[in-house]
Amino acid sequence: MLDVVPAGQAWLRQMQPRDSILVADQIEYGFQLDSVPAGTSLALPDFAQASNDTLTLVRSWQLDTLATLRVRQPGRKERAELYNIRGSIVLAPFEEGTYQLPPIPVLRNGTDTLLFEALEMEVKTMPVDTASFEIHDIKGQLRYPLTFKELLPWIGAAALLAGLIVLLVWLIRLRKAQAGGEGARKDPAYIVALRELDKFRGDKFWAPEKQKVYYSGITDALKTYIEDRFGIDAPEMTTAELFTALKQAEDLPEDLREETRAVFECADFVKFAKHVASDEDNAKALPTAVRFVTSTYQTVLEEEQKDEHEL
DSSP states (O other): OOEEEEEEEOEEEESSOOSSEETTOOEEEEEEEEEEETTOOEEOOOOGGGOOSSEEEEEEEEEEEEEEEEEEOTTOSSEEEEEEEEEEEEEEEOSOEEEEOOOEEEEETTTEEEEEEOOEEEEEOOOOOTTTOOOOOOOOOOOOOOOHHHHHHHHHHHHHHHHHHHHHHHHHHHHHHHHHHHHHSOOOHHHHHHHHHHTTOSSTTOSGGGHHHHHHHHHHHHHHHHHHHHOOOGGGSOHHHHHHHHTTOTTSOHHHHHHHHHHHHHHHHHHHSOOOOOHHHHHHHHHHHHHHHHHHHHHHHHHHHHHHHHO
């Protein structure tokens, strides 16, 4: 037989701040245990079967720790942990009258039962004067006129949004105008070529694994310049075709043409035959390309200056 230990009264608390319990109010009903040692097991009764149409179980058991205590143990250095525990269920009465709530038995560690005494609950309804009571239709929701103070934040937000849209449109148009201006002021071909060639200065591109990028960059910059300067479709020509066409350029010195041809032929070997160029070839390639651009452009510049003097 399990020992039944009286554990005091249960407690009853309204979940709505009223001076009395009304029909359909939710009531919290439960117990409190103080100084419960850590590791204690508690078995709680099942009140679901007691739920009916007049008294409904809204929420089953919930345990809450109110406080944690550490107390000294005789003959031990470590302190024992004790807990103050509160357990409760939520009930809702749906008829007025006096309810006798059930006692709360709590089985502790499977050896003894702590019994909390039951409480009475008085449930009331709102008094209605049947003599003067008259049923009315449900009133609609009251609508108050909007004031300027209430509309002011919305007006400010709309004005801010409109300002942001105008600013965004202006920035887009400004960017397009700048892009159009940059397109109209196109740099001369020799400036573009020299700018591209300048990216390959130094010997960091002389390593075997970077030579393909080095020679491709130099020859591509020269082909673009040759197309603009001499009117030759250089990007679509082979090296042989390109330098055959350049023989017709009277203002291109033969020695410079042959040095440039050597650069293109070395580039073909590097790009298509996996040839590794020597440091000597690498050192000559970029200066030769720069000299080709500056020399041929200098001829054009001299012709333009000559025409201006004649005028």
